[in-house]
Amino acid sequence: MTEAAALEATPSHSPLDAAAASVLAPSRSAIDASVRPVVVGLFLTATVWLLVSTILGALAAVKLHHPGFLNFSFLSYGRLAPAAENAFVFGWCGAAALGVGAWIIARTSGRVSPGHTLAAFGAVLWNGGVLVGLVATLAGWMRPLNGLESPIAAYLLLFAGLALFSMWVLLTFHDDEHHSLAAMFIIAAFVWLGLSLLTGNLLIATNSVTGVVQQIVAAWTAGAVSRLFLVPLALGAAFYVVPKVSGAPIIAGSFARVLFWMYFLCAGLSLAAKVPGDLLPLWLGATAASASILMVVPVVALVYILFASAGASHHGSGSPSMRFTVFGCGGLILSSLLIALASLRSVDAVVRFTLFDAGIQSLLIHVSVTMVLFGAIYYMMPRLSECEWLSSSLISFHFLGTAYGSSMAVGMLLLSGLAAGGAISEGASSFQQVMEVGSSYFWGNSISYVFVMAAHAAFGLHFLLMALKIGQPAGEPTLLRAGSEH
Amino acid sequence: MSHSGIIFPGIIACFAVSLTATVIVPNAQLGSLSPEFKEEDGRVVDSYPVADVSLAARGKEVYVSQGCQSCHTQVVRGNDTADVERGWGVRKTVPRDYLFENPPVIGAGRLGPDLANVGSKSWRNEPADDPYKPEKRDAAWQMLHLYHPTAVSKLSNMPSYSFLFKTHRIAGSGDKDALKGLPKSLLPKEGFEIIPSADAKALVAYLLSLDRSHSLKEAPVVAATAPTGK
Numbered sequence: 001m002t003e004a005a006a007l008e009a010t011p012s013h014s015p016l017d018a019a020a021a022s023v024l025a026p027s028r029s030a031i032d033a034s035v036r037p038v039v040v041g042l043f044l045t046a047t048v049w050l051l052v053s054t055i056l057g058a059l060a061a062v063k064l065h066h067p068g069f070l071n072f073s074f075l076s077y078g079r080l081a082p083a084a085e086n087a088f089v090f091g092w093c094g095a096a097a098l099g100v101g102a103w104i105i106a107r108t109s110g111r112v113s114p115g116h117t118l119a120a121f122g123a124v125l126w127n128g129g130v131l132v133g134l135v136a137t138l139a140g141w142m143r144p145l146n147g148l149e150s151p152i153a154a155y156l157l158l159f160a161g162l163a164l165f166s167m168w169v170l171l172t173f174h175d176d177e178h179h180s181l182a183a184m185f186i187i188a189a190f191v192w193l194g195l196s197l198l199t200g201n202l203l204i205a206t207n208s209v210t211g212v213v214q215q216i217v218a219a220w221t222a223g224a225v226s227r228l229f230l231v232p233l234a235l236g237a238a239f240y241v242v243p244k245v246s247g248a249p250i251i252a253g254s255f256a257r258v259l260f261w262m263y264f265l266c267a268g269l270s271l272a273a274k275v276p277g278d279l280l281p282l283w284l285g286a287t288a289a290s291a292s293i294l295m296v297v298p299v300v301a302l303v304y305i306l307f308a309s310a311g312a313s314h315h316g317s318g319s320p321s322m323r324f325t326v327f328g329c330g331g332l333i334l335s336s337l338l339i340a341l342a343s344l345r346s347v348d349a350v351v352r353f354t355l356f357d358a359g360i361q362s363l364l365i366h367v368s369v370t371m372v373l374f375g376a377i378y379y380m381m382p383r384l385s386e387c388e389w390l391s392s393s394l395i396s397f398h399f400l401g402t403a404y405g406s407s408m409a410v411g412m413l414l415l416s417g418l419a420a421g422g423a424i425s426e427g428a429s430s431f432q433q434v435m436e437v438g439s440s441y442f443w444g445n446s447i448s449y450v451f452v453m454a455a456h457a458a459f460g461l462h463f464l465l466m467a468l469k470i471g472q473p474a475g476e477p478t479l480l481r482a483g484s485e486h
Numbered sequence: 487m488s489h490s491g492i493i494f495p496g497i498i499a500c501f502a503v504s505l506t507a508t509v510i511v512p513n514a515q516l517g518s519l520s521p522e523f524k525e526e527d528g529r530v531v532d533s534y535p536v537a538d539v540s541l542a543a544r545g546k547e548v549y550v551s552q553g554c555q556s557c558h559t560q561v562v563r564g565n566d567t568a569d570v571e572r573g574w575g576v577r578k579t580v581p582r583d584y585l586f587e588n589p590p591v592i593g594a595g596r597l598g599p600d601l602a603n604v605g606s607k608s609w610r611n612e613p614a615d616d617p618y619k620p621e622k623r624d625a626a627w628q629m630l631h632l633y634h635p636t637a638v639s640k641l642s643n644m645p646s647y648s649f650l651f652k653t654h655r656i657a658g659s660g661d662k663d664a665l666k667g668l669p670k671s672l673l674p675k676e677g678f679e680i681i682p683s684a685d686a687k688a689l690v691a692y693l694l695s696l697d698r699s700h701s702l703k704e705a706p707v708v709a710a711t712a713p714t715g716k
């Protein structure tokens with residue numbers, strides 16, 4: 001067994017787990033066993049949504065250059081695009097995030113979870129919400145709210161599911177002095193999502209706010225799903241997995257806690273920037289733009305602290321979890337820089353309403369959050385299933401396919417947005433000419449889906465085997481080949 | 487240093503700051519808007535905007551249900567942009583324009599042109615001197631465009647909404663709403679005609695109702711960009 005392998009197999013060196021390591025606390029395997037059915041079940045549903053939404057997303061991508069392809073009302077681009085994105089955000093990212101969050105809270109709290117009823121109900125309601133949203137959107141029962149297109153019923157189901165699930169997580173949560181940063185991120189993410197899903201949807205559905213304010217509330221609610229639920233959850237997962245794999249504790253922990261609060265304040269004030277500036281009070285547009293720029297500081301500093309802490313150690317270089325997490329965290333930094341860039345008035349004037357925005361969202365969700373979630377799942381499953389991943393080649397294939405494919409899609413969307421934005425600023429051209437400029441990148445976008453679909457299918461298969469406990473014998477982690485060369 | 491006790495109150499405080507700045511205060515500002523009235527001799531002679539209760543209101547539901555807002559915005563941006571120059575409006579749009587829309591159909595992006603003023607006479611989607619500019623974009627044009635976009639707009643990337651139309655056998659003197667002016671390749675079989683469904687009619691009524699060119703004090707119509715009336 002290599003040194004790195006030994007560390008990943010027995011990750012007890014971190015002070016994060018000090019409580020769990022004490023004699024009175026239950027063993028790690030007892031904790032894992034107590035959450036296994038719920039967490040593995042959630043990952044299974046998440047993987048199904050990942051595949052479904054990727055197929056729908058690919059279909060929407062093809063329609064960009066072949067608008068007449070499969071021309072049925074329920075498969076029109078206008079319905080397909082939001083349906084695919086919502087299935088990806090809530091179905092894949094959301095369900096996977098619930099599972100990752102629950103497991104990390106149980107581990108950092110060092111407690112065995114008390115039964116599964118609450119969590120199982122919660123997970124079923126959550127998935128029900130995703131399904132209702134998908135079917136309703138394809139059937140045309142949708143709202144013209146960006147990122148919040150599904151009917152209110154879907155969000156009430158998601159909220160109910162989240163509420164039950166969070167109760168279950170809080171029953172395991174142990175509030176102690178050595179509260180880990182990972183747990184702080186995860187708890188904060190759960191609390192924020194619950195509050196904003198309920199507040200935002202009720203304000204809109206009851207017409208408590210009217211006119212443009214409904215769109216501001218929608219941007220605030222939908223934006224929070226990405227920036228105040230998925231991103232903090234990804235950071236929480238990274239702050240758990242990276243020290244475990246590298247075996248080195250987090251340095252500058254108190255400073256990281258300041259950055260934690262800074263992130264939540266800035267991200268919470270940045271969301272109105274998704275509404276076009278002409279429809280916002282001036283001060284709100286300026287506040288949101290400033291917050292978007294300030295948000296770069298905590299993101300970059302937190303990722304720096306994370307890898308500066310791990311950097312001293314050579315462990316974990318061949319760990320799949322580490323590779324996915326590093327890639328995802330790199331994506332987080334790049335996304336935060338692009339969000340800041342797009343919030344500048346002069347850039348906004350060019351790229352607003354083009355696919356540039358879809359490119360940033362894709363980088364944030366389809367690349368950054370998704371890669372960190374994959375990293376966490378690669379770390380967790382051997383512990384939950386008590387066997388190791390079957391094939392390192394399959395993991396490599398998954399990594400390369402997702403990394404190349406989704407980066408290519410992001411690149412194509414950003415370039416298409418820049419090109420179309422530049423052309424649209426020239427008032428003397430016809431809109432058809434604008435679209436011709438932007439559409440030269442649509443083929444590349446579709447081709448990228450071939451890589452992504454193949455990679456996700458490989459992950460789906462590998463995960464299914466793991467859920468059925470088919471893998472290498474426990475003890476020797478499946479490392480990527482590059483690792484053994486170091 | 488214990489941070490555990492602070493996590494719940496802390497995150498709720500952050501949430502409250504975000505809610506206050508993004509929702510409560512803006513709602514107090516924008517939620518109190520009212521239509522702009524013009525009075526003469528104590529009588530209201532003009533009011534904008536007006537709440538829509540016609541066929542167009544049903545058409546808005548069709549628009550949203552078909553997901554038109556995924557590719558079409560209804561926001562004319564102001565300074566620094568060419569939106570007005572492109573012919574999408576005679577002034578930028580402002581919150582008051584959307585007073586009676588819950589929610590306003592702002593749109594996700596522009597894979598197609600902005601439609602904030604598509605019902606106004608001056609709306610165009612090509613340079614003012616473009617030889618291919620249609621004479622007018624009336625109900626008949628909109629119907630053909632929905633049925634087969636490239637029949638009237640050669641380079642259009644919009645999908646066909648032919649599923650909002652029915653082909654049926656001509657009875658008597660034919661349906662007065664049947665599509666006219668179809669290119670040869672799209673003509674139905676001899677003795678048949680293509681008629682718009684109720685949804686298609688409502689959708690076109692909605693599109694033709696879209697006109698946000700009424701001058702407002704916070705967004706006056708600039709004379710230089712006023713409609714040429716072509």
